[in-house]
Amino acid sequence: MAGSGLTAFVLAGGGSLGAVQAGMLLALAEEGLRPDFVIGSSVGALNAAYFAGAPDAAGAARLAAIWCGLRRADIIPLSLSRMVGLLRRSGSIVDPAGLRHLIESHLPYARIEDARLPLHIMATDPQGLGVRLSDGPAVEAILASAAVPGIFPPVTINGQALMDGAIAANTPLRMAARLGARRIIVLPTGYACALTGPPQGVIARMLHAVTLLIAWQLMHEIETMPDDVAVHLAPALCPLAVSPADFTASRLLIGRAQDSTKAWIAKGGLTRRARASELAAHHHSAHHHP
Secondary structure, eight states, X not given: OGGGOEEEEEEOOOGGGGHHHHHHHHHHHXXXXXXXXXXXXXXXXXXXXXXXHSOSHHHHHHHXXXXXXOOHHHHOOOOHHHHHHHHHHHSOSSOTHHHHHHXXXXXXXXXXXXXXXXXXXXXXXXXXXXXXXXXXXXXXXXXXXXXXXXXXXXXXXXXXXXXXXXXXHSSOHHHHXXXXXXXXXXXXXXXXXXXXXXXXXXXXXXXXXXXXXXXXXXXXXXXXXXXXXXXXXXXXXXXXXXXXXXXXXXXXXXXXXXXXXXXXXXXXXXXXXXXXXXXXXXXXXXXXXX
C-alpha cells in the first residue's frame, strides 16, 4: 500500500474553532480536491464525518450552514444544578445529549463504514494511546473523539472508555501515512493566538489549553514525518482572538478560512511542504506588529 500514493485530509480539534475547517473544506472542494480518505479527531471528527458523507462543494456548503446556525447552548448547555448533578454522577460538567442530537440530526449515515469516503476517527484510551475507529456506530465514535476530559463524559466502545483524541494523537499524521497516504493535507483549527489573557470561564480556558496542546503536537508531527510523505498545512487563522468556546463567530471564521485557503492554493500551497513554524504564534505575530 505504501506506493499507492493516496491523499488524505487530516482534521484537527479545537472546539468552536472547528468552523475554520468548514471554510477550508469549502475552498478545497471548490478546487475539485477529493481525498482518498479522511481522518478526524475531536471537533475535527465531526467535520470529517460530515464531509465523508458529502465529499463535494455542496456538502461543504451545507456543513458551513450548520456551523452558522450553531449556538453554544446546542453543544455546551450549562446550568448550575445540572453541573453539580453531572459532576457527582459522571465527573463531567456537560451533558452530551445536545452534541448527540446535533450529530444525529445532520449525519446522513449511521455506521462509519457507510460514509461515501473511507473515514477514520481518532479517540484516546484510558492509557493515553490513540485508538482508530474505522467501523461501527458513527455517532458513538464522534462523541468519544470529542469527549474532552472533565467537560464531556467518556464513551464506552468495545469495552473501552474512550475520550478526546486530542490527548493522544489529535492530528494523526502517522496514522494517515500508515494507511497509505503519501500526500496529507492538514486542516488545523488553530488557536486564539491574539488573546491578551486567558479566555473567560472554566470551559473556555480548558478548551484554550487543549487547542495549544494540539498546535504543539501538530508542529512536532510535521517535523518528524518521513521524507516520502508530503504534508501540506492549510493556513491557520492568525491573528485570532476568538475563544474555542465562542460559537458566535462561525460565519466570520468560515469566510476568513475560505479566503485564506483559496489564496494559499493560488500561491502553490498544495505543492509546498508544510513547515512546523507556520503554526507558531511568533511566526504570525511578526507580520502583525502595529
